[in-house]
Amino acid sequence: MYILNYQYAVWSPLIWLVSLAVVSIMVFIWRSRGRKSYKEATAQTDVFLSGAKVPPEEERHVKADNIYWGFFESLKGLYRWMMKPHTGIVNDYLLWFVVVSAIAILIFFVAGS
Amino acid sequence: MEFLITNSPALIVAIPLVVAFIIPLIGRTGDKARNTFMLAAFALISFLVAILAVNIHSVGIRIYTFGATTADLAVPEHFIVPVRIIFEVDAMSMFMGIVVTTVTLAALIYSLQFLKGQPRQARFYSLMMLLYAAMMGLAFTGDMFNLFVFLEIASIAGAALAAYRTNLADAVEGGFKYIVISAISALMVLFAIGILYSEYDVLSMAAIAHFIQYTHLDMIALGLLGGAFVIKLAGVPLHMWAPDTYTVAPAGSTPMILAASYMSMYALYRVTFTIYGGFIDTTAIGWAVIIVGLLSMFVGVMMAVHQTDIKRMMAYHAISQGGYMLLGVGVGLAVLADPVALRAFGQAAMEGGIFHLINHVFYKALLFMTAEAIFLRIGTRDTNKMGGLARNMKWTAGFFIIGALAIAGIPPFNGFASKLLIYESVLKFNPVLAIIAMFVSLVTLASFAKVFYSAFTGAPMPAYKQVKEVPKSLIIGMSILAVLCIFFGLFPGLIVNNIVAPATNALINHAGYVNAVMGAVP
Numbered sequence: 123m124y125i126l127n128y129q130y131a132v133w134s135p136l137i138w139l140v141s142l143a144v145v146s147i148m149v150f151i152w153r154s155r156g157r158k159s160y161k162e163a164t165a166q167t168d169v170f171l172s173g174a175k176v177p178p179e180e181e182r183h184v185k186a187d188n189i190y191w192g193f194f195e196s197l198k199g200l201y202r203w204m205m206k207p208h209t210g211i212v213n214d215y216l217l218w219f220v221v222v223s224a225i226a227i228l229i230f231f232v233a234g235s
Numbered sequence: 236m237e238f239l240i241t242n243s244p245a246l247i248v249a250i251p252l253v254v255a256f257i258i259p260l261i262g263r264t265g266d267k268a269r270n271t272f273m274l275a276a277f278a279l280i281s282f283l284v285a286i287l288a289v290n291i292h293s294v295g296i297r298i299y300t301f302g303a304t305t306a307d308l309a310v311p312e313h314f315i316v317p318v319r320i321i322f323e324v325d326a327m328s329m330f331m332g333i334v335v336t337t338v339t340l341a342a343l344i345y346s347l348q349f350l351k352g353q354p355r356q357a358r359f360y361s362l363m364m365l366l367y368a369a370m371m372g373l374a375f376t377g378d379m380f381n382l383f384v385f386l387e388i389a390s391i392a393g394a395a396l397a398a399y400r401t402n403l404a405d406a407v408e409g410g411f412k413y414i415v416i417s418a419i420s421a422l423m424v425l426f427a428i429g430i431l432y433s434e435y436d437v438l439s440m441a442a443i444a445h446f447i448q449y450t451h452l453d454m455i456a457l458g459l460l461g462g463a464f465v466i467k468l469a470g471v472p473l474h475m476w477a478p479d480t481y482t483v484a485p486a487g488s489t490p491m492i493l494a495a496s497y498m499s500m501y502a503l504y505r506v507t508f509t510i511y512g513g514f515i516d517t518t519a520i521g522w523a524v525i526i527v528g529l530l531s532m533f534v535g536v537m538m539a540v541h542q543t544d545i546k547r548m549m550a551y552h553a554i555s556q557g558g559y560m561l562l563g564v565g566v567g568l569a570v571l572a573d574p575v576a577l578r579a580f581g582q583a584a585m586e587g588g589i590f591h592l593i594n595h596v597f598y599k600a601l602l603f604m605t606a607e608a609i610f611l612r613i614g615t616r617d618t619n620k621m622g623g624l625a626r627n628m629k630w631t632a633g634f635f636i637i638g639a640l641a642i643a644g645i646p647p648f649n650g651f652a653s654k655l656l657i658y659e660s661v662l663k664f665n666p667v668l669a670i671i672a673m674f675v676s677l678v679t680l681a682s683f684a685k686v687f688y689s690a691f692t693g694a695p696m697p698a699y700k701q702v703k704e705v706p707k708s709l710i711i712g713m714s715i716l717a718v719l720c721i722f723f724g725l726f727p728g729l730i731v732n733n734i735v736a737p738a739t740n741a742l743i744n745h746a747g748y749v750n751a752v753m754g755a756v757p
Contacts, residue, residue: 133655135647135725142647179694186543186618186689190681194541201541204534208475212412215466215475216419222473223423223462226523230454233519 255364262357323377326737342487345712390417441752467499490600521569528561563588587656623695643680649723
């Protein structure tokens with residue numbers, strides 16, 4: 123009931139849940155051993171940015187556009203190629219449909235003969 | 236009870252059709268009466284689906300012949316072919332019926348308060364019922380012409396739902412694109428049916444499968460059907476309409492339009508396995524399905540991670556996840572003619588693909604609902620403008636985490652179980668394919684981490700400091716799907732053994748489907 127058991131793959135979520143519980147308990151114990159005597163809203167909890175003025179919390183939030191910037195920059199060529207067919211024009215979508223259907227028929231002709 | 240079971244295939248399609256037309260009338264007496272009527276009717280439909288599912292699980296294929304003296308009289312006396320309209324419900328049809336019914340139930344409950352105070356609610360619910368009836372008809376029909384009819388009903392209802400928010404220009408555009416691609420693809424389906432009918436003089440799927448010779452005309456028909464179903468299921472490179480449409484469809488209708496796309500995937504499986512399965516070189520067709528699957532997985536996920544519109548991102552992920560289903564079933568199709576390979580890994584790959592279908596519909600419906608919940612509260616889908624929403628929308632954030640972890644294939648959620656089946660079985664077929672599938676999963680996780688970080692974490696944006704959690708009906712709708720995502724992940728063996736494996740066997744069992752209608756006909 124719990125287990126997906128094939129010749130080559132076994133997955134028991136119960137084992138995973140027990141492992142998760144053990145790790146959670148370890149994290150909880152580790153965290154509870156932390157120092158509790160710090161003072162909030164003092165230099166002890168302020169963000170330190172090499173002495174520069176730190177902007178307010180809502181302005182520090184990284185926008186979605188900037189996340190994985192390096193990934194997109196290095197794959198700029200691939201993205202240019204992938205975005206080219208996404209014209210937003212329904213005529214183009216149907217052209218693709220005609221071309222793919224024709225290729226499919228050709229494949230079936232070749233495979234069937 | 237026997238009467239109900241016998242007639243349930245017809246009732247499950249007929250009741251929502253009737254309800255769709257009654258809803259506007261009852262809606263005139265008030266929203267509460269309309270909602271109560273609609274939920275009561277859907278409870279009855281769900282009950283019928285449940286008893287039919289139990290019956291199919293225990294006795295196998297069930298036939299319903301319209302206008303016959305008995306429901307199972309598929310071929311009338313003195314005839315050698317079926318001439319009446321037939322519903323043929325096997326475990327695969329029932330599997331799709333369960334998927335569609337569950338999603339519709341969650342979508343209806345979700346929509347109750349989402350649409351509160353908005354105009355034209357009765358039309359919205361009518362269209363949802365119409366779409367549901369069409370999807371169930373698609374799942375149950377054993378007749379090619381009715382497949383076309385239900386495809387058309389689903390297309391019209393889906394397009395109208397996508398364009399429901401007519402005050403938004405992009406909604407009208409999304410609906411327009413959906414109806415154009417649906418109408419053209421349905422015409423190709425009709426053309427293919429015409430070809431098959433001209434050759435064999437029958438419309439019953441079982442009868443066509445019985446007589447088919449795989450002539451050059453049949454190859455053309457298969458190409459047209461394949462192209463039409465791939466564009467409807469948004470397989471790459473015919474996927475471009477999907478982000479435009481899914482992004483703009485409101486509330487609970489997005490999961491239903493998504494489910495309608497997977498009904499086209501079901502139709503593709505039905506055509507390739509049931510109608511053509513016994514005659515064609517399945518290796519070539521299997522590889523064609525695998526290639527479409529791989530392209531969908533890769534292009535879908537790479538486009539998704541680049542998006543900043545939360546629903547558009549999810550729409551690209553829907554394309555990507557569809558690729559997993561095509562990959563799994565494609566591997567099964569490729570080794571269909573090789574009993575040793577089929578037993579060794581082909582059947583498990585198919586089970587993985589089919590299991591992933593139900594899992595994906597559940598977690599993607601949940602994710603679309605969380606996106607709509609955010610849109611309801613802050614009025615934008617742009618993740619650049621979001622931040623800190625978890626502080627005020629705790630339930631929505633929780634449901635998003637469940638959906639995101641499930642789609643990324645993280646244990647113990649449902650996506651993990653089906654992806655594991657796909658990885659392990661596809662690895663035996665071709666390790667490169669499994670590696671690509673794992674890479675796609677990794678990028679999926681990165682993509683959802685990006686959205687979670689930008690939308691839910693950090694300090695609340697000044698404009699959203701007063702944002703509140705969504706109303707209860709939305710939370711209940713999302714809860715149903717979240718619980719299913721966890722349940723399917725915790726008890727995968729139960730689901731695979733009782734729902735997925737019978738569906739896979741029904742697809743493979745070409746002769747069983749044909750004989751249920753054709754019987755001892757020579």
